[in-house]
Every structure is written in C-alpha cells, then in structure tokens.
Amino acid sequence: MTPQLLPLLMLLLAGPPAAQPAPPTCYSRMLALSREITADSRSLQVTEPSEPCVRYLPRLYLDIHNYCVLAKLRDFVASPQCWKVTRVDALKDKVRKLYTIMNSFCRRDLVFLLDDCNALEYPILVTTVLPDHQS
Numbered sequence: 001m002t003p004q005l006l007p008l009l010m011l012l013l014a015g016p017p018a019a020q021p022a023p024p025t026c027y028s029r030m031l032a033l034s035r036e037i038t039a040d041s042r043s044l045q046v047t048e049p050s051e052p053c054v055r056y057l058p059r060l061y062l063d064i065h066n067y068c069v070l071a072k073l074r075d076f077v078a079s080p081q082c083w084k085v086t087r088v089d090a091l092k093d094k095v096r097k098l099y100t101i102m103n104s105f106c107r108r109d110l111v112f113l114l115d116d117c118n119a120l121e122y123p124i125l126v127t128t129v130l131p132d133h134q135s
Contacts, residue, residue, distance in 0.1 A: 026106030033098045034062040034069075040091050053082035060095070061120055064102065064110070068117035073099040 024032070041060035048054040058076050062069055076095050082088035102110060 026101070026109040030064050030098065030101055030106055030110075033094065033101070034064050037091065037094050037098060038062050040087075040094065044085075044087055044091060048085055048087070051082065051085050053080060054085060054088065056080070057082075057088065059121065060091075061122060062098075063114065063120065065112060066114040066116060066119055067112040068115065068120055070099065070102065071117070072120050073102075 038060055041057075044054060044057075045059070057079055058072065060072070060076060062072070073095050077092055077099065
C-alpha cells in the first residue's frame with residue numbers, strides 16, 4: 001500500500017461525520033427550563049436583595065412533577081412588575097414560556113407525581129425519582 005492511499009483509507013474507515021444529537025423532547029425542555037428558572041430566581045434573590053419588588057417576589061423552587069407548579073408559575077407571572085430590575089422581567093418571560101410549554105405543547109408528556117404545594121416553598125434537596133417496579 002502506498003503512503004498516499006493511507007490517509008484516504010483512514011478517512012473512508014472513519015465513516016460519515018457524526019449526526020447532530022436529537023432535538024430536546026418536551027420533557028427534557030421542561031426539566032431544563034425549570035432548573036434554569038430555579039437557579040435564576042436564587043441568583044436574583046442573592047444579587048438584588050435590597051430591591052423591594054425582588055424581596056416580595058414568590059420563591060421559585062420548581063418541580064415539574066408537582067401539580068402545584070402550574071399555580072406557582074401563574075402566581076409568579078401575576079406578581080407586581082419590577083420596572084427597575086430587568087432581570088425580573090427576563091425571569092418572568094422564562095416563567096411564561098415554561099407555563100405555556102407545560103400547559104399547551106407538552107401537556108400530554110407530563111406526569112404529576114406530587115400534589116404538595118408546600119414542597120414548592122423550599123429548595124428541592126432530592127430530585128423526584130420514579131419507583132423501581134422491577135423488584
């Protein structure tokens with residue numbers, strides 16, 4: 001085999017370039033957005049604690065497996081506007097987006113495992129795990 005053919009053979013054996021990963025599913029999009037909103041809300045409470053409107057915003061510890069999350073999202077969007085804090089408006093836009101995704105586009109993909117509104121008032125320490133039915 002000649003040295004000029006070796007790179008060509010290596011290229012052919014490598015195969016086609018890897019395909020793009022599959023687009024996010026409704027569930028993965030809701031989960032990622034809820035985690036992003038929770039993190040942004042915590043960050044906002046830490047960086048803007050002196051702003052009166054930030055102080056009175058509902059806390060956002062979201063669990064998309066809790067049925068009360070829909071009411072929590074509605075309450076947050078309905079809370080008074082913070083005209084001086086642009087990060088609050090950006091957070092409200094994300095909350096509206098998540099509510100729309102959960103209530104419209106991905107409604108059939110949701111499975112609510114909890115109906116505990118108090119659980120959304122405090123940070124989530126453990127993620128919700130589906131039970132193992134194989135035992």
